[in-house]
Amino acid sequence: MQEIQTCERKDAVDFVRRKYLKRLHEKTGRNVIAYYSGWLQKPDIKGIEIDDGDKNAFMANLYQLDFSKGLDLILHTPGGQVAATESVVNYLRKKFKNNIVAYIPQIAMSCGTMMACACKEIYMGDHSNLGPIDPQFNGIPAIGVVQEFERAMKEVKEDPTKANIWRFIIGKYHPSFIGECENAIKWSRHIVTEWLESGMFSGTKNPKEQAQKVAQALQNRDETLTHSRHLGAEECQKIGLNVKKIEDDQNLQDVLLSIHHAFMITLAHTTAFKIVENHNGAAYVNHAQQVIVPQR
Numbered sequence: 225m226q227e228i229q230t231c232e233r234k235d236a237v238d239f240v241r242r243k244y245l246k247r248l249h250e251k252t253g254r255n256v257i258a259y260y261s262g263w264l265q266k267p268d269i270k271g272i273e274i275d276d277g278d279k280n281a282f283m284a285n286l287y288q289l290d291f292s293k294g295l296d297l298i299l300h301t302p303g304g305q306v307a308a309t310e311s312v313v314n315y316l317r318k319k320f321k322n323n324i325v326a327y328i329p330q331i332a333m334s335c336g337t338m339m340a341c342a343c344k345e346i347y348m349g350d351h352s353n354l355g356p357i358d359p360q361f362n363g364i365p366a367i368g369v370v371q372e373f374e375r376a377m378k379e380v381k382e383d384p385t386k387a388n389i390w391r392f393i394i395g396k397y398h399p400s401f402i403g404e405c406e407n408a409i410k411w412s413r414h415i416v417t418e419w420l421e422s423g424m425f426s427g428t429k430n431p432k433e434q435a436q437k438v439a440q441a442l443q444n445r446d447e448t449l450t451h452s453r454h455l456g457a458e459e460c461q462k463i464g465l466n467v468k469k470i471e472d473d474q475n476l477q478d479v480l481l482s483i484h485h486a487f488m489i490t491l492a493h494t495t496a497f498k499i500v501e502n503h504n505g506a507a508y509v510n511h512a513q514q515v516i517v518p519q520r
Contacts, residue, residue, distance in 0.1 A: 237494065241486035242505045248296065248479050249503035254325070255289050256503040257282070258298040258483060262491035269497045269512050274304025274335050278312055281500035281508035286319060289502070294323035297343065298483065303334025306359060306412055313342040313419065322423050327470075328352040329484035334360070334451065337442065338412065341465070342419040348457035349470035349477065355455060356448040357416055357439070359408040366405035367445045373402050413439050424466050438464045 249256045259281075263272045271277065295316065303309075316324060326332075326343040333355035340346050340354060348354070358367045376390040420435035428434060441447070441463040448455075461467045470477045490496055494511075501507035 244482040245503045254294045256296045260487045260499045261301040262497040263302045265491045266497045276308045284508045285502045291319045295320045298327045299332040301336040309335040345466045353454035357442045366408045369405045
């Protein structure tokens with residue numbers, strides 16, 4: 225914040241943000257793209273999550289990049305649509321193959337975690353978190369719905385008098401909802417397993433087995449308990465993800481946190497609510513509309 229406040233340029237917030245993105249590029253020798261959502265600052269804005277519009281943002285950011293240098297992908301997102309996430313990941317992998325590294329300066333939940341799983345390695349700090357990959361329907365956990373239905377079937381079979389109670393609960397779902405939940409669970413697990421097998425665990429002894437184990441752990445609601453569970457670096461390592469600690473390289477930590485703070489300040493003090501930006505200064509920014517109400 226102090227560096228931005230003391231900068232005499234009119235575009236101080238943009239200048240400082242891009243300065244550190246460039247510095248990370250100079251340090252790693254790789255392409256850098258930061259994907260930032262302002263859901264912490266502007267939680268009620270439509271489009272705050274990963275959606276199909278993000279494909280255009282990445283297309284703009286990839287223009288004129290040297291794909292042979294790989295990609296350092298900085299993620300800060302609450303998640304979003306599985307279909308959009310799958311589309312973006314497939315696009316990035318076509319361009320950079322398996323040469324993508326994820327950096328998590330603070331939080332990448334749900335579909336953000338899925339994107340990180342598509343990378344060959346993940347950098348996290350003591351302050352970083354990933355999350356479960358169990359799909360949601362308007363905030364309703366698909367796995368929770370299926371588990372509730374299975375519980376209902378079991379209890380009614382054991383005691384038919386409970387049928388009326390469960391009929392009221394299960395009746396709130398539309399006829400095809402259970403099947404949709406089951407398919408969503410299979411879909412998210414399948415694509416994460418495939419990404420891990422062909423990416424992070426490619427070249428290892430049992431890539432498919434490792435991938436299935438990690439995907440299962442990230443979808444194990446009996447362990448994570450809730451979709452909003454924050455998984456730290458050590459826990460992600462125990463699950464089996466290839467996680468490296470940001471603190472092991474002090475220069476990397478300084479640069480990455482400077483990038484993070486610059487983005488957070490931008491999202492807090494401007495109308496921007498989503499920013500996708502590369503080390504060359506190319507940026508795709510979504511702004512919230514300001515509504516001016518005249519005083520009487």
